[in-house]
Structures are given as C-alpha cells and as structure tokens.
Amino acid sequence: MTIYREKLWASAWVFLSMALVIPASLLVFWPIDVTTGIVVAIVLYAGCCGILVLASPVIAVTDREFTAGRARLPLEFAGEATAYREPEATAQRGVDLDARAWLLIRGWVGPVVRIELTDPEDPTPYWLVSTRRPDALLAAFESAKAS
Numbered sequence: 001m002t003i004y005r006e007k008l009w010a011s012a013w014v015f016l017s018m019a020l021v022i023p024a025s026l027l028v029f030w031p032i033d034v035t036t037g038i039v040v041a042i043v044l045y046a047g048c049c050g051i052l053v054l055a056s057p058v059i060a061v062t063d064r065e066f067t068a069g070r071a072r073l074p075l076e077f078a079g080e081a082t083a084y085r086e087p088e089a090t091a092q093r094g095v096d097l098d099a100r101a102w103l104l105i106r107g108w109v110g111p112v113v114r115i116e117l118t119d120p121e122d123p124t125p126y127w128l129v130s131t132r133r134p135d136a137l138l139a140a141f142e143s144a145k146a147s
Contacts, residue, residue, distance in 0.1 A: 004061040004140030006131060010052045011108040018048045057104055059131060061140040063147055066115065068104040068129045079116030079126075081141045083134035086110055098125050105130045113137050 022041040029037030057069035066073045084092045089112045093105055102124050105112060109130035116126045131137045 001063050002060055003063065003144050004059075004137055006059045006133060006137070007056050008059065008106050008109055008130060008132075009056050010106075014052065014108055015049060018052065019045060021045050021048055057106075059104070059129060059137065061137070061144050063144055066127075066141065066144075068127065071102065071104070071127075073115070073117070073127065075145055077117055077119040077122070078141070078145065079118045081113055081115045081138055083111060083113050083131075083138050085134070092128060097128070100125055102127045104128070113141075115141070 021044045025041040025044050026037045029040050058067065059069075060067040063075075065075060066078055089110055092112050092114060100123055105128060109132055111131055111134040113129050113131050113134050114126050115129070117124055129137075
C-alpha cells in the first residue's frame, strides 16, 4: 500500500528556459524554409518538454520500502530520516556531502531528506533525496516504519 507519492516535476522556469530551443531552431532553419523552421521549433520544444516530464523521478513510501526513482530501499535497512531546508539543504548537497552517498537531487527542488542506512554490507552511508514536501515525506516514512 502506498503511503506517500511525489513526482519531482521540473519547475515552470525550467520549461520556460527550454523555450530557448525555439529561437535557436528558427535561427538555423528560417533561411532554408520558414515553415520547416516553425515545425522544427515546435517539435524540438515539445520533445524537450516531453523528456522533462518523462524523466521526472517518483518518490514513494509504501508499507515495505522507500522508492526514489528506480532505486528501492527496504524499510528494514532504513535508519533515521532528517529533513533539511535552505541553507542546511545547500550544505547537505555540497560541503557536508559524503561522496559515498546515494543521491536523487534536483536543482529546482530546494529541500532534501537524508535517510541513514543500517545495512552493514552496504557501503552507502545514506540516501539524499530532493522533495518539495519534506514534512509529509518524513511523516509517511515514520508511519511506514512503525507499521
């Protein structure tokens, strides 16, 4: 049973910045043919937006595991979870980051949640995951671990 689910969509400013492919493709194809330039611009922008949507990872907590993108963490190996917001989140993604940590971070999502691993055979000390709703994720995580 899914307790929590969040898809890390790209922010609106990312979609707007992708619109720069429109004038770039028009600049290339306009001298050849105006219609071709417009069609190529629309197709490239739609393709870029489609890739952003399809590549957005999902974070989920079920009664058995924590899922971040394609990675799965059984709750039996999950330790303490801690939420960080700016500027602590910036430090967690930067100067305080352990090189062995597993990351699912997105630049357009500010807060992160750090989940310690308790598996003695796993060299990864923790997972660091971006989330827009860190409190809801922590509550779902604790609820799942308690059941």
